[in-house]
Amino acid sequence: MTTLPDNERPDHEHTYMRWDGWGDPTRAHGLPGGVKLLLAAVLGRTPKAPPARRLAEVTISSPPLAADDLAALAEAVGAEQVDAGHDVRLLHAGGKSTPDLLRRRQAEQAAPGAVVLPASEDEVVAVLAVAVERGLAVVPFGGGTAVTGGLEPDAGPHRGVVSLDLRRLSGLVAFDELAHEATFLAGTTAPVAEMFLAERGFELGHFPQSFEFATLGGFAAMRSSGQNSAGHGRFDAMVTGLRVVTPTGTLDLGRAPGSAAGPDLVRWFLGSEGTFGVITQVRLRVHPTPEARLFDAWTFGSFAAGAEALRNVAQLGTGPTVIRLSDEDETAVSLAQVGNIGKALATGCSAVVLHEGPAGLAAARREATGRVLREAGGEPADAKLAASWDHGRFKAPYLRDALLAHGVFCETLETATTWSNLHALKTAVTAALASGFAEEHAKNRVLCHISHVYPTGASLYFTVIAGLGTEPLEPWGRVKSRVNDAIMAAGGTISHHHGVGSDHAPWLEQEIGSAGIRMIRAVQAELDPAGIMNPGALVQRTTAQW
Amino acid sequence: MTTLPDNERPDHEHTYMRWDGWGDPTRAHGLPGGVKLLLAAVLGRTPKAPPARRLAEVTISSPPLAADDLAALAEAVGAEQVDAGHDVRLLHAGGKSTPDLLRRRQAEQAAPGAVVLPASEDEVVAVLAVAVERGLAVVPFGGGTAVTGGLEPDAGPHRGVVSLDLRRLSGLVAFDELAHEATFLAGTTAPVAEMFLAERGFELGHFPQSFEFATLGGFAAMRSSGQNSAGHGRFDAMVTGLRVVTPTGTLDLGRAPGSAAGPDLVRWFLGSEGTFGVITQVRLRVHPTPEARLFDAWTFGSFAAGAEALRNVAQLGTGPTVIRLSDEDETAVSLAQVGNIGKALATGCSAVVLHEGPAGLAAARREATGRVLREAGGEPADAKLAASWDHGRFKAPYLRDALLAHGVFCETLETATTWSNLHALKTAVTAALASGFAEEHAKNRVLCHISHVYPTGASLYFTVIAGLGTEPLEPWGRVKSRVNDAIMAAGGTISHHHGVGSDHAPWLEQEIGSAGIRMIRAVQAELDPAGIMNPGALVQRTTAQW
Structure with a gap:
């Protein structure tokens, strides 16, 4: 492992995502005409959403941190890296779920009391020490792309909330060409990591929808899954080591494959969602930039037939990097791609497949997968569909913004289960959505795809659009709660993609049992006896903990 | 997941391994003539070991449990399943490391105060309740194949030790043909599990050296690696769910892939070595019995060249089920195979490779691997060498018994690291062994192979024979301690195969740090506040814990 001189770091442009929507504000767009037509057909007239609120128009429900708190934090990171300004506080007020974005439209909003930007692990240690001493909660903030309430400025029993923004903790720390390992500071965003790796002929290949903005530390803390996880494994599987700062000590984990x-204590921190400590470095398995990238599209007569085909591929291990299958409804809106929504409605179910690697190996893998898909009744489709999916795959959140502006509620949710339980789970979630929306008198459309496959099962990813009126937050809360109950009753996991956060926390005990909750709390109490680390996320803590 | 009626269970033959050696006493053998010649050449004259001691000749250093303890345990599992007899206690006195076997020759030996044999999870719950109430330590006992002191009858601060023998908790609980998942009771031995799976056209394919006697629960508790782990992953990777009984509650983990x-709380229990609770069920990913099994042998000019070849295979993912490389010395004793030791001394380094799967896929994988090995300088060798390795792979422990009887000390040890650190680690371990044996004036021979490969690194497995005299325990303790120090200094892990137990516990803090030790203790304290679970293993507990 070569340790690089003084870390290779990118310039830190302190840019932020659009505060009440996704991504780069200059890439925001309106609704394509085809989509408008489709929406009119499916949902009827939807009420125009209230205009977006400007930052300056929002009242924050709690004051900024007191001057002596700010002075102590300034001691830790330097005065210019502590910001208790109105706008910056709001920019760290939460993540990017649809409820998050809807709350951005309210007149009064919660926000952390200050934002601090450490530039080193020592500064993180110092910030946590200040927080413990002064009774402040700390919410680690990576790319700000969380969608399950993991960034809520929840003080718990403490006096205030510090948002610990990790963007200055960015860069490549070490690179081991022989072992195919790269160590990054945790605040490095995925595109910046790929840039460093590309210069060396390598790539990470982790592409969740949040790819363009999310950080490696965030991926680790949330057990992220990416669109290429069929080939490279979930982010879990890529992590070979972590450094973590906790209020009671620093850990350096992952000694050997x-x-x-x-x-394996690395796995104890993956999914801990900032409640055990702050991940400061992530060591990752990387791979050479593939010589070949072979995209294919396939069509199946039914979702059941397609799922069987994917199962066979996953269980034989023929090695696709990407393999995903849209259900009939999702296929009908052309693989849910931005540019194609509303265009020619396809029949059956579409699958997108990608094989990568050295040219010969990629071709052999493609052939092996193709044989399995064909035997399972699949037919090759226009490969442009796959290339088009690849081209548009990070654009969906921008479309959501346009839908919300158009008065259309749009959200995604996801779960996973075994192959044998997959259709029962899909039916249960679909039924819960249908009955939930019926209760709210909301026309809707539900799309679903298998996004990730494993030898023993797969994940289901649902996209929902609905006419929930001008105040959709509470109705959606009721629908979502009903869906979560249905997922648990049908044997699914409460999350495959997005983690627990505060949104799914009430269901976690059903998933891991009361003894499982006690295990997590025991580690929290050991590493963070004051309970300052992200009090709103993962488990509903008891007052006894504080 | 089909739950099978009343569990499919094997008949429980209460057979035991040879008490002071390995395995089936009827398969014990003397030293082949060729081995004797080789030993004479390498080690010179070795003193004949003292004759094996019969069970009846041994004094146990502590009394059996008191009558009221035994009566309470009898309430939990039935009187006929509580045994405080002299012989049965000695049969549960430890594992099968060479020091374990040498201690079996002593006049006075430690042993648990009684052995209990629960037949259900409820009975395990009842036994733990009795142990907590009466202040007894509990040592879970699977196949009894542990080699790092994980079965020591260490009472900690308690009044006595109960050996919890899980052999009656054996059988197939559920089988899911679609999801390729099988759920077994934790006391099921690996061969019995394979028997149940073979009847259904499936296999598990986990083949550690202990295969013939070890249990699935033991594999999980110790994070076992097997000879086919290159293809199927370590046992860790096969486990999709666990049921665990702890003194404060039962967990059912692993809801979805x-x-x-x-x-992932499943990963918190893997490697917990019986110190968090008792694993009662293991759900596993299984795969169809391969249509083809293609064995190959390869030769490389040097260990370095062979290691580079294996690295390329692991990083490209060409898919061998087995791939292992012997160093020059191990190759010289013909792949360390029983029948061939001392025969024609080979030159260079031998590798054994196996590809499996449906015929076409296995052939394609073999071809892809072969291309990589050839490009890295490998030359095909007589495939009989590979078949012979396969045939003899569970026989080495019997040879150890013969060596020990012949007065030759024989032991194995292992570690792992990144590809970039592999040769430095091998050199460091070899040097520590050489200087350690020199200090003890012991002639010796050290053999080494790469047994497991990963994209980022590999494991090193050492076999040691030495003339350590008639009292080898203390000298070996000094050598082993020196080796462990060297492993830590050189960046290796304290164990890749065999776990921590009591033997490696003093080094664990160097591996995971004091905060890591505190995390493990926190979970122990939460799940087992009385500290009854396997007090001698994994972490050196503090009195504050009790």
Whole structure:
């Protein structure tokens, strides 16, 4: 492992995502005409949403941190890296779920009391020490792309909330060409990491929808899954080591591949969602930039037939990098691609497949997968569909913004289960959505795809559009709660993609049991006895903990 | 997941391994003539070991449990399943490391105060309740194949030790042909599990050296690696769910593949070595019995060249089920195979490779691997060498028994690291062994192979024979301690295969740090506040814990 001189770091442009929507404000767009027509057909007239609120128009429900708190934090990171300004506080007020965005339209909003931007692990240690000493909660903030309430400025029993923005903790720390390992500071965004790796002929290949803005530390804290996870594994599987600062000590974990030296503590931090400490470095398995990238599209007569085909591929291990299958409704809106929504309605179910690697190996993998898909009744379709999916795959959140502006509620949700339970789970979620929206008198359309496959099962990803009126937050809360109950009753997991946050926390005990909750709380109490780390996320803490 | 009527269970033959050696006593053998010649050449004259001691000749250093303890345990599992007899206690006195076997020759030995054999999860719950109430330590006992002191009858601060023998908790609980998942009771041995799976056209394919006697629960508790782990992953990777009984509650974990619902608590129990609770069920990914099994042998000019070849295979993912490389010395004793030791000394380094799967896919994988090995300088060798390795792979422990009887000390040890650190680690371990044996004036021979490969690194497995005299325990303790120090200094893990137990516990803090140790202790304290679970293993507990 070569440690690079003084870390290779990118310039830190302190740019922020659009505060009440997704991504780069200059890439925001209106609704394509085809989509408008489709929406009119499906949902009827929808009420125009109230105009977006400007930052300056919002009242923050709590004051900024007191001057002595700010002075103590300034001691830790330097005065210019502590910001308790109105706008910056609001820019760290939450993540990017649809409810998050809807709350951005309210006159009064919650926000952290200050934002601090450490530039080193030592500064993170110092910030946590200040927070413990002064009774402040700390919410680690990476790319700000969370969608399950993991960035709520929840003080718990403390006096205030510090948003610990990790953007200055960015860069490549070490690169091991022989071991195919790269160590990054945790605040490095995925595109910046790919830039550093590309210069060396390597790539990480982790492409969740949040790719353009999310950080490596965030991926680790949330157990992120990416669109190429069929080939490279979930982010979990890429992490070979972590450094973590906790209020009671720093850990350097992941000594060797395949260790049997007790439980794998790296896995204890993956999914801890900032409640155990702050991940400061992530060591990752990387791979050479593939020589070949072979996209294919396939069509199946039914979702059931397509799912069987994907199951066979996953269980045989023929090695696709991407393999995903849209259901009939999603296929009908042309793989849910921005540019194609509303265009020629396809029949059956479409699948997108990608094989990568050295040219010969990629071709062999493609052929092996193709044989399985064909035997399962698949037919090759126009490969342009796959290339078009690839081209548009990070654009969906911009479309959501346009839909919300048009008065159309739009959200995604996801779960996973075994192959044998997959259709029952899909039916249960679809039924819960249908009955939930019926209760709210909301016309709707539900699209679904299999986004990730494993030898033993797969994930289901649902996209929902609905006419929930001008005040959709509470109605959606009721629908979502009903869906979560249905997922648990049908044996699914409360999250495959997005984590627990505060939104799914009430269902976690059903998933892991009361003893499981106690295990997580025991580690929180050991590493963070004051309970300052992200109090709103993962488990509903008891007052006894504080 | 079909739950099978009343579990499919094997008959429970209460057979035990040879008490002071490995395996089936009827398969014990003397030293082949060729081995004797080789030993004489390498080690010179070795003193004949003292004759094996019969069970009846041994004094146990502590009394059996008191009558009221035994009566309470009898309430939990039935009187006929509580055994405090002299012989049965000694049969549960430890594992099968060479030091374990040498201690079996001593006049006075430690042993648990009684052995209990629960037949259901409820009975396990009842036994733990009795143990908590009466202040007894509990050591879970699977196949008894542990080699790092994980079965020591260490009472900690408690009044006595109960060996919880899980052999009656054996059988197939559920089988899911679609999801390729099988759920077994934790006391099921690997061969019995394979028997149940073979009847259904499936296999597990986990083949550690302990395969013939070890249990699935033991594999999980110790994070076992197997000879086919290159293809199927370590046992860690096969486990999709666990049921665990702890003194304060039962957990049912592993709800869905690829869940992101908080930390993966299954991974918290893997490697917990019986110190968190008793694993009662293991759900596993299985795969169809391969249509083809293609064995190949390859030769490389040097260990370095062979290691480079294996690295390329692991990083490209061409898909071998087995791939292992012996160093020059191990190759010289013909792949360390029983029948061939001492025969024609090979030159260079031998590798054994196996590809499996449907015929076409296995052939394609073999071709892809072969291309990589050839490009890295490998030359095909007689495939009989590979078949012979396959045939003899579970026999080495019997040879150890013969060596020990012949007065030759024989032990194995192992570690892992990144590809970039592999040769430095091998050199460091070899040097520590050489200087350690020199200090003890012991002639010796050290053999090494790469047994497991990962994209980022590999494991090193050392076999040591030495003339350590008639009292080898203390000298070996000094050598082993020196080796462990060297492993830590050189960046290796304290264990890739065998776990921590009591033998490696003093080094674990160097591997995971004091905060890591505190995390493990926090979970122990939460799940087992009385500290009854396997007090001698994994972490050196503090009195504050009790």
